[in-house]
Amino acid sequence: MRNLFSGLLKLIIYDPMKSFELKNIINFYQDSENKGVKTVLVSLVGLDGSSYRKQGVRMAIAQDGTMMGAISGGCVEKQLYRSALSVFDKNVSKVISYDGRYKLGCEGFLYILIEPFHLDKNDCLLILNAIEKRESFEIVSFYRKMDEIEGDFGSLFYINGIKISTNQYFVLPEENHFEKFNQTINPDIQLVIVGSEHDAIKLCRAASFLGWNVIVITSSKNTENRINFLDAKTVKFEPPETINFNFIDLFTSVVLMTHSFSQDFQYLLKLVPAPPKYIGIIGSTKRKMQLENKILDFLPNAELSFLDCIYSPAGLPIGAETPEEIAISIIAEITSIMSNKGLVTLDTSFVG
Missing domain, CATH: 3.40.50.720 (NAD(P)-binding Rossmann-like Domain)
Structure with a gap:
């Protein structure tokens, strides 16, 4: 037998990001947008060692403090909201780091990208349709491995040959100037x-x-x-x-x-x-x-x-x-x- x-x-060993989690994030963003509340996208883009969740997990935080998803088991989310305040105010992305050995009870060093999150209705529809049709697509995030730095960082969705930027302030950089995290979202x-x-x-x-x-x-x-x-x-x-x-x-x-x-x-x-x-x-x-x-x-x-x-x-x-x-x-x-x-x-x- x-x-x-x-x-x-x-x-x-589990996959880092599920498509239903991304669907929840998009729906959360749309609800926040309808209320006139800004949203940031938070992504674990770099990881040296181990952590509760793996590189590629993402969440959304609204300016009113509500959240969808989690980067950790609940250890860092309040700190992420405090770190996101400057992103709400300036519309400038930032990368922050966490030493998990002292702050999370894990063995890894985390690099977390916090970026303004803005998608138009067609962008949201394209992403949600891809998830509904069970299509695989790519997300590419650009960042730097620094303890804390503001800059022109951000993420791009690639769906059926169409490129979608996560926010209107992000411009595709010269790739050799940044770290790049490629992620495939499967059904x-x-x-x-x-x-x-x-x-x-x-x-x-x-x-x-x-x-x-x-x-x-x-x-x-x-x-x-x-x-x-x-x-x-x-x-x-x-x-x-x-x-x-x-x-x-x-x-x-x-x-x-x-x-x-x-x-x-x-x-x-x-x-x-x-x-x-x-x-x-x-x-x-x-x-x-x-x-x-x-x-x-x-x-x-x-x-x-x-x-x-x-x-x-x-x-x-x-x-x-x-x-x-x-x-x-x-x-x-x-x-x-x-x-x-x-x-x-x-x-x-x-x-x-």
């Missing part, structure tokens, strides 16, 4: 839940809370499903005979929770041509082997690599028993698989 934690202990995890039982409801709620794009597929047209899955972005009433998984992309995971062997098999068949990176199936190891054997009997020419996408029993073996605990174990497993980087492995085969 292949399982992510079969004899191994994994440490998950958030898209979770497809096939099934509508109690455990599927819990998984939907937990994943939605994390900002994941949740799509629920059920063969039942029970009207209660709309109520039960209010947290889902989409609820599709599609039996396996008619379902088309053409919306699956590189950042999609699928969990089969129909509790029906025949339905799991039929939905699984539809995933063979273009499998996601992760397919979790509720059930025993024996049931998984039966499904795999039936797939190979039905499609003898199917790529064996398809079977490598299947994780069953779905979820990390944390001793989960309740639907809520099972949801957490599945989300943890998907996070580890989708991050696909920085996994620290410890062989624990000698334990016990």
Whole structure:
């Protein structure tokens, strides 16, 4: 049996910036703009060592003191507001630094860019549309590694060949005069839940809370499903005979929770041509082997690599028993698989 934690202990390293966080920042900026309140964009652009969150995380601070997002675990945000006061007054960007060993309880030295944040309506719409369409795009930030310095620093968005400046005061500098931080914003995890039982409801709620794009597929047209899955972005009433998984992309995971062997098999068949990176199936190891054997009997020419996408029993073996605990174990497993980087492995085969 292949399982992510079969004899191994994994440490998950998370991506620094999620597209739903950027969406929240843009919406926050628009609300502040409608109130006539200035906003600054705060970005962790340089990092020597380690910190609570990684290089590339961003937040917005309004002049009235309200905030969206966080650079740390809450340690420096008040200080960031005080540092932003001069940016509000002068409309001049600045870079500040923090020695995390003494101020944050971390082991890193942070360089934080604070810049006037101003986007017109078309710019906001372009960014939000890219996020909605699950398109990847780039953000490039220009700064200097100094303890505290004001200057012509700022960030640029590159979306489908269009360049968007974060504020009207920023002019693209000669690159050799500045440090440059390049960041790719990828789509958030898209979770497809096939099934509508109690455990599927819990998984939907937990994943939605994390900002994941949740799509629920059920063969039942029970009207209660709309109520039960209010947290889902989409609820599709599609039996396996008619379902088309053409919306699956590189950042999609699928969990089969129909509790029906025949339905799991039929939905699984539809995933063979273009499998996601992760397919979790509720059930025993024996049931998984039966499904795999039936797939190979039905499609003898199917790529064996398809079977490598299947994780069953779905979820990390944390001793989960309740639907809520099972949801957490599945989300943890998907996070580890989708991050696909920085996994620290410890062989624990000698334990016990």
